[in-house]
Amino acid sequence: MERTSLSTTVLVVLVFTGLLAGATTAGTANQAADSLDAESPQSVTAAEGQPATDRPTIVATTEYRLTPTDPGRVEVQWEFDIPDSVVALNTSVVNGAQNVRADGFARVADGTYRWDEDEQPTRTPTLTFTVPVNRTREVTGPEAAGGTYTFVDAGDWALFQRQIPRNVAYSYRSSTGEPTVERRSETAGPGVVGTAMVFLGPHETTERSAHGQTFQLVVPDAATLAEERADVFASVTAASDRLRVGDRDERVLMIAAPQEVPWAIRGLQTGDRDFYVVANETVDSADNVWLHEYVHTRQGFETTDGAEWVIEASAEYYAGLLTLEQGRIDFQTFRNYLERGTYSEFDDVRLTAPNTWRANAGDYVKGALVAGALDRRIREATDGSASLQGVVERMNRQETVSHAEFVRFVEDAGGASVRDLARRYTETTATPGLWTQRTHQQVFGSVPAAFSFQFPEVGSEGLRISGPYGERPYTGGGIVRGESLTAAVTVTNVGGTDGAYELVVTRDGDRIATHSGRLGVGASTTHPVTATFAETGQYRLSTGDDSLSIRVLDLAPLSVTDLTASRTAPDSDEVRVTATVENRYDRPGEGTVAISRGPTELTRQRLQLASGERTTLNATTTLDGPGTYEFAAGNATLTLTVEQSTGGDESGGSATGGATPGASGPGFGLLAGVVACLCALLLANRVE
Numbered sequence: 133m134e135r136t137s138l139s140t141t142v143l144v145v146l147v148f149t150g151l152l153a154g155a156t157t158a159g160t161a162n163q164a165a166d167s168l169d170a171e172s173p174q175s176v177t178a179a180e181g182q183p184a185t186d187r188p189t190i191v192a193t194t195e196y197r198l199t200p201t202d203p204g205r206v207e208v209q210w211e212f213d214i215p216d217s218v219v220a221l222n223t224s225v226v227n228g229a230q231n232v233r234a235d236g237f238a239r240v241a242d243g244t245y246r247w248d249e250d251e252q253p254t255r256t257p258t259l260t261f262t263v264p265v266n267r268t269r270e271v272t273g274p275e276a277a278g279g280t281y282t283f284v285d286a287g288d289w290a291l292f293q294r295q296i297p298r299n300v301a302y303s304y305r306s307s308t309g310e311p312t313v314e315r316r317s318e319t320a321g322p323g324v325v326g327t328a329m330v331f332l333g334p335h336e337t338t339e340r341s342a343h344g345q346t347f348q349l350v351v352p353d354a355a356t357l358a359e360e361r362a363d364v365f366a367s368v369t370a371a372s373d374r375l376r377v378g379d380r381d382e383r384v385l386m387i388a389a390p391q392e393v394p395w396a397i398r399g400l401q402t403g404d405r406d407f408y409v410v411a412n413e414t415v416d417s418a419d420n421v422w423l424h425e426y427v428h429t430r431q432g433f434e435t436t437d438g439a440e441w442v443i444e445a446s447a448e449y450y451a452g453l454l455t456l457e458q459g460r461i462d463f464q465t466f467r468n469y470l471e472r473g474t475y476s477e478f479d480d481v482r483l484t485a486p487n488t489w490r491a492n493a494g495d496y497v498k499g500a501l502v503a504g505a506l507d508r509r510i511r512e513a514t515d516g517s518a519s520l521q522g523v524v525e526r527m528n529r530q531e532t533v534s535h536a537e538f539v540r541f542v543e544d545a546g547g548a549s550v551r552d553l554a555r556r557y558t559e560t561t562a563t564p565g566l567w568t569q570r571t572h573q574q575v576f577g578s579v580p581a582a583f584s585f586q587f588p589e590v591g592s593e594g595l596r597i598s599g600p601y602g603e604r605p606y607t608g609g610g611i612v613r614g615e616s617l618t619a620a621v622t623v624t625n626v627g628g629t630d631g632a633y634e635l636v637v638t639r640d641g642d643r644i645a646t647h648s649g650r651l652g653v654g655a656s657t658t659h660p661v662t663a664t665f666a667e668t669g670q671y672r673l674s675t676g677d678d679s680l681s682i683r684v685l686d687l688a689p690l691s692v693t694d695l696t697a698s699r700t701a702p703d704s705d706e707v708r709v710t711a712t713v714e715n716r717y718d719r720p721g722e723g724t725v726a727i728s729r730g731p732t733e734l735t736r737q738r739l740q741l742a743s744g745e746r747t748t749l750n751a752t753t754t755l756d757g758p759g760t761y762e763f764a765a766g767n768a769t770l771t772l773t774v775e776q777s778t779g780g781d782e783s784g785g786s787a788t789g790g791a792t793p794g795a796s797g798p799g800f801g802l803l804a805g806v807v808a809c810l811c812a813l814l815l816a817n818r819v820e
Contacts, residue, residue, distance in 0.1 A: 187309060187310075187311065187312050188215035188216070188217040188218070188304070188308055188309070188311040188312075189215060189311055189312045189313070189314050190212060190213070190214055190215065190218060190221070190300075190302065190311050190312070190313045190314070191212070191213040191314045191316060192210065192211075192212050192213075192296070192300070192313065192314070192315050192316070193210070193211045193212075193213070193315075193316045193317070193318065194208060194209070194210055194295070194296050194315070194316070194317045194318075195208070195209045195211070195317075195318050195319065195320055196208060196317070196318075196319050196320065196323060196325070196330055196332055197209070197319070197320035197321070197332075198285070198287075198288070198289070198290060198320075198321065198332050198333065199262060199285075200287045200288055202262070203285055203286060203287035204264055204265070204266045204284075204285050205230075205262045205263060205264045205265060205285060206262065206263065206265055206285055206290055206292065206332065207260065207261070207262050207320075208226075208229075208260070208261055208262070208263055208295060209258055209259070209260040210223070210258060210259045210260075211256060211257075211258045212247070212256065212257055212258075213255065213256050214247065214255045214256070214257070214302075215255075215311060216255075217304050217305050217308035217309075217311060218249075218302050218303065218304045218311060219248070219249050219250075219303050219304060219305065220246065220247065220248045220249065220302065220303045221246070221247045221257075221300065221301070221302040221303075222240070222244060222245070222246045222247075222299075222300070222301040222302070223237075223244070223245060223259070223299060223300050223301075224243050224244045224245070224299045225243050225245070225259060225261055226263055226295050227243075228263055228264055229243070229261040229262070229263050230261060230262050230263070230264075231261055231262050232259065232260070232261040233259070233260045233261070234257075234258075234259055235254075235257060235258045235259075235260075236252045236254040236256065236257025236258060237252075237257045237258075237259055238251065238252070245259060263295065265283055265284070265285045265290060265292035265293070266281065266283065266284050266285060267281070267282045267283040267284075267292075267293075268280040268281055268282065268396065269282055269396050270396065271396045271397050272491065272492065272493055273492065273493020273496050273497070274419055274448070274472075274493060274496050274497060275397050275398050275399070275421070275424075275493070275496065276396065276397060276398075276493075277394075277395040277396060277397055277398045277410060278394065278395075279393065279394025279395045279396050280394060280396050281393050281394060281395050281396055282395070282396050282397060282400060284393050286354070286390070286392070286393060288333060288354070289331070289332060289333025289334070289352055289353075289354050289390065290330070290331070290332045290333065291329065291330075291331050291387060291389055291408060292329070292330055293328060293329060293330070293402070294317070294325065294326065294327070294328055294329060294330050294403075296315055296317070300313065317330075319332055321333075322334050322335060323335075324337065324348075324350050324385070324387075326385040326403065326405075326406040327385075327403045327404060327405060327406055328402045328403025328404070328406045329385065329387065329402065329403070329406040329407075329408065331350055331352065331387050333352055333353070333354065334352065334353040334354075335350050335351060335352045335353060336350075336351050336353075337349070337350050337351075338351075338361050338365075340365040340369060342369035342372060342373070343369065343372045343373050343380065344380050344382070345369075345372050345380050345381060345382065345383070345384055346382065346383045346384070347365060347368055347369065347383075347384050347386060348383065348384065348385050348386065349361055349364060349365065349386045349388070350385070350386065350387045350388065351388045351411070352387075352388065352389075352390050352411075354390040354392060355388045355389065355390040355391065355411035356391065356411055356412070357388050357411050358411060358412045358413060358414050359413075359414055359415055363415055364386070364415060364422055366415075366458075367415040367420065367422055367423060367454075367455070367458060367460070368384075368386070368422055368423065368426050370454070370457075370458050371423050371426055371427070371450075371454045372426075374454055374457065375427070375430055375450065375454075375521065376521055376525065376582040376583070376584065376626065376627075376677070377430050377521050377524040377525045377528055378430065378432060378524075378525050378528035378529070378676045378677055379432065379528070379674065379676070379677060379678065379679055380430070381404060381405040381429055383405060384405045384406075384407075384426070384429055385405060385406040385407070386407060386408070386409065386422070386425075386426075387406075387407070387408040387409075388408070388409060388410075388411040389408045389409065389410045389411060390411060391410055391411050391412045395410050398410050398413055398421045399413065399421040399422070399424060399425045400425070401425040401426075401428040401429060404429065405429045407425035407426070407428065407429065408425075409421045409422050409425055415455070415460060416455070416460045416461065417455070417460075417461065418451070418452040418455060418456075418461050418465050418466055418468075418469035419448070419451060419452065419469065420451045420452070420454075420455045420460070421451070423450065423451040423454055423455060424447045424448060424451040425447075427446065427447040427450045427451060428443075428447050430524075430528075431443060431446070431447070431524070431527075431528070432528045433527045433528055433530055433531065433532065433533050434531060434532045434533070435532065435533050435534070436532065436533070436534045436535065437484075437486055438484040438534060438535030438536075438538075439484075439533050439534055439535045439537070439538045440486055440495070441483040441484070441486070441489070441494075441495040441499045441558070442499070442503075442527070442533075442538060443495075444493075444495045444496045444499060445483075445495055445496065445499025445500050445502060445503045446499075446503050446520075446524060448496045448497075448499065448500035448503075449470075449499075449500040449503035449504050449507070449520075452466050452469045452470065452500065453466070453504070453507075463569040463572060464569070467566055467567075467569075469500075470500060470501045470504050470566060471501075471566055472497045472500075472501075473497050473498040473499075473500060473501030473502070473563065473564075474501065474563055474566070475497075477492055478492065478494050478497055478498040478563070479561060479563070480561055481494035481498045481561065482558075482559065482560060482561050483495065483498065483499055483502060483557070483558040483559075484535050484558050484559050498563065501563070501564055501566075502557045502558065502564060503520060504564075505553070505557065505564035505565075506520055506523075506542060506546075506550065506553065506554055506557070507519055507520035508567060508571075508572075508575055508576070509546055509549075509550045509553055510522075510523075510542070510545050510546035510550055511575045511576065512575055513546040513547050513549065513550055514545070514546060514547075514631075515629075516575070516581075516628075516629045517581045517629055517630065517631035517632065518545045518546065518581070518631065519545075519582075520545075521582065522541075522545045523538070523541045523542055523545050525676055525677075526541040526544070526545075527541065528676060529636065529638065529641075529674075529676050530641075531641065535558070535559075538554070539551055539554050539555055539558075542554040581625055581627040581628070581629050581630060581631020581632075581633075581651075581653075582625070582626050582627035582631075583623055583624065583625055583626065583627070583631075583633040583635075583651070583677075584622075584623070584624045584626050584677050584678075585621055585622070585623055585635050585675035585676060585677040585678060586621065586622045586624070586675070586677065586678045587619050587621060587673070587675065587678050587679075587680045588619060588620055588621075588622070590606060590607060590608040590680075591605060591606070591607045591608065592605070593605065594619065594620040594658075595617065595618075595619050595620075596617070596618050597611055597615050597616070597617055597618075598615065598616050598618065599612070599614055599615030599616055600614060600615070601615065601687075601720035601740070601742070602720075602742070604742075604743070607718060608718075609683075609717070609718030609719055609743075610683045610684065610685040610688075610717070610718060610719045611665055611682055611683070611684050611685070611719065612684070612685060612686065612687055612688075612719050612720055613665060613666065613667060613668050613684055613685070613686055613687075614664075614665070614666065615664075615665065615684075616662050616663065616664040616665070617662070617663050617665070617673075617682060618660055618661070618662045619637075619660070619661050619662075619663075619673070619680070620658045620659070620660050620661075621635060621637065621647075621658060621659050621660075621661050621675055622656055622657075622658050623635055623647075623649070623651065623656060623657050623658070623659065624651070624654075624655070624656040625651040625652060625653055625654060625655050625656075626654075627653065628653060629653065630650065630651070630652045630653060631650065631651070632648065632649070632650045633648060633649060633650070633651060634646065634647075634648045635647040635648065635659055635675065636675070636676060637661045637663075637673060637674070637675055638673070638674050638676075639663055639671055639672070639673055640671055640672055644661070644663055644673075645659075645661040645662075647659040647661075663682075665682070665684040667684065668684050668685055668686060669683075669684055670682070670683055670684075671683075671684060685719060687719070687720055687721055687722040687740075688715055688716075688717035688719050688720065688721035688722075688743075689717075689721060689723055690713050690714065690715055690721050690722070690723035690725065690739060690741060690766075691713070691714050691715075691716055691766070692711050692712065692713055692714075692725065692765045692766035692767065692768040693712050693713070693714045693716075693746075693768075694710075694711070694712035694768070695709070695710070695711050695712070695763065695764075695765050695768040695769070695770045696709070696710050696712075696770070697709045697710070697763065697770060697772060698710075700752060705754055705755050706752055706753070706754045706755075707752065707753055707754070707755060707772075708750055708751070708752050709727055709729075709734070709750070709751050709752070709753070709763050709765075709770070710748050710749070710750050711725060711727055711748065711749045711750075711765035711766070711768065712746060712747075712748050713725050713739055713741070713746065713747050713748065713749060713766075714741070714744075714745070714746040715741035715742065715743055715744065715745050715746075716744075717743060718743050719743055720740065720741070720742055720743065721740070721741050721742075721743075722738070722739065722740045722741075723738075723739060724736060724737070724738050724739070725737055725739055725749050725765060725766060726765065727749060727750075727751040727763065727764070727765045728763065728764050728765070729751075729753050729761065729762070729763055730761070730762050734751035734752075734753055735749065735750075735751040737749055749765070755772070755774055757774060758774045758775055759773075759774055760772070760773050760774075761773075761774070
C-alpha cells in the first residue's frame, strides 16, 4: 500500500518504568518488578491547542485472565486501539512472558513487536501471553506469617502485581497533533484491578467514604474475613481522620488475602494506595496490620539508608497508637507492644545502620519504641501543641529524606533537647524507656494541635486567574502562559489544643509561599497564595494536605464556525462575506483570521477572544458576472455560482445583470442575477 498525504511524521517513545512506589511491609514489593509493571503515573501531555475530546487517542487495554489448568501464571492480553493519525507503533512484552501470540503485530526482535499501517490491515492489534506471577521470599520479624508467598496464583484465584505495556513507541502525522495515550484495565471474569495490584476470582466488594477518601474492600470467596467488614472500615477511616500527615489518596484498595495460602507476610502495601492483609487478621490487636498497611499509603517519601527505619517504625507505632485511641486495646496491651523494643535481641540495633537490624526486623520493633518515645517527648516539650505527626508531615513534603533532615524536623517540632534524644536513640544502641499509663494520659490525653490546609473548590471565588488577559475564576481548565493563579488557602486547627502552624505551598516540590500563625481549636483562617506560570506544562500545587493540578497552555486557537454571504443592497452585485469566529476553549484565545476570495485576500485581522466569546469579521467584494466564486476563512469555504440570465425581473420580469430571476442560496438572500450555491466546509480548525 502506498502512503499518501503523509506530511511529516513524529516519533514518540513512552517508557513505563514499572517502578512500584511506596513503602511495603517486610521489604519492597518491586523486587518482582522486572517482569510485572505498575501503572505509569502519566500519559502523553495534551497536545497544544486541541481539546482533549478532539485529540486522537491511542487506547491501550490490558485484560487479565485466570489459567486454572496452569496455576502459578495468568494470561495477559494487550489490545491497542490505534487512531488514523498514528502510522506505526512498537511495544515490548514483559520479561518472562511465554506463549506470545501476536495478532496485527510483527515480531521485530526478542520480545519486541511492531504494528505498521502499511503492513497490517487492523488498527486493533493484540499481544497475548502468559506470565508467572508467584513471588516468594523469607521474612522474619513481627510481620512474618510463617510461609513464603508474597503474590500467588492459586488456580481458581490470583493476587499479583499489575502489568501494563512497558515500552511504547509510536509515530504519527504531525498535521494531526500529538495523540494522547489512555490506559485501561479489565478482567476476563470476576476481578478487581488497582493501580498496582490485581485480584482475579469470585469476590465481594464493599466501599466506604470518609475524610475525602473512598475505601474499597475486596473479600474473595476463598477468604474468610476474621472481622466484620464494618469493623475494618471503622478502624481505617478513624485512622484516616487522626493521621494529619499530608495528602490523602482519593481511593484506597484493600484486599483480604485468602488464608489458605502459606503467606510470607501478614500484609503488604505497594504502589501509592493498594494493599492486602491476610483475611484472618483482626483490628483489635496492638499490631493491627490493617492500620500498619494503611499508614504506608500515607507515607509519600523515600529515605536514604540512615532514615530507612522510619518507614516501618512509624507504621508499626501508629498501628498500635491508633488502635489504642480507638478503644480496641487497653494501655497495658499497648505498653507491652512497645516493650518488645527493650528485649535483649535488639540491644545491638543501631537504627541508622540497617545492617544491624535487617536480620531481626529491629526497624519494626525497636523502631516503634523510638518513634513512640520521640512522639511523647515532642508532646511534652510543646505542651501537646505538636507531635511526631508534624515530623512525618514535613517528610511527606520531600521526595527523599536523609537522617540529618529527620533530626532537623524533630528539632523544629520539639526543640534541641528532643533533637539530642533523636540522635542518641538512632545513632547509638541506646534504648528509650517506657512510660506509665498516668504519664500517657497526661501527655497523650488531649489531641495535639493539627492543621488542615485546603485549596478552595475549583470554580469558586477562592481560585482566580489574573494576567494580561483579564481576570476570571479557575474552573479546572487550562491557564495561559504568563497568567497567575491566586488561591485562598484555608488553614483549620482540627486538633484538640491551640497551636502554631506553618503553611508551606509548593509547586512541583519547590516552595513558592510560606505563611505562619496560631489558631485555637476549631478556628480557621485563609492565606492568599499566588503562583505565576511562565512556561507551558503540567504543574502540581500542594499544601502537604491538599493538592491542585494545573495545566498551563498557550493561548487557545480560534475557530471559524460559520461563513455566509449576503448582498449589501437589494439591487447590488456587491457581496458581504461574514466569518463567525469563536473561542471554544476554557481559556483566552488569539489568532489571525483572513477572508479570501480565491487567491485574493479581502481582509485580515488579529483577534483576541475570551473563553466562549464569539465575534464576526466582514469583507465586501463585487461579483464580476457569471462564474464560480470561492471564498475561504480559516478552514471554512463558501462557493457561489453565477449563471447567465434568461431575462425577467425578481417576480418573473427582467432582472438586473441579466441573471435568472428569483434565485437564492442559504445565507445569501435574493440576489438578482445570481444562483447561489453554498458549500460550507466547516472544519473548525485553529486559526493561526
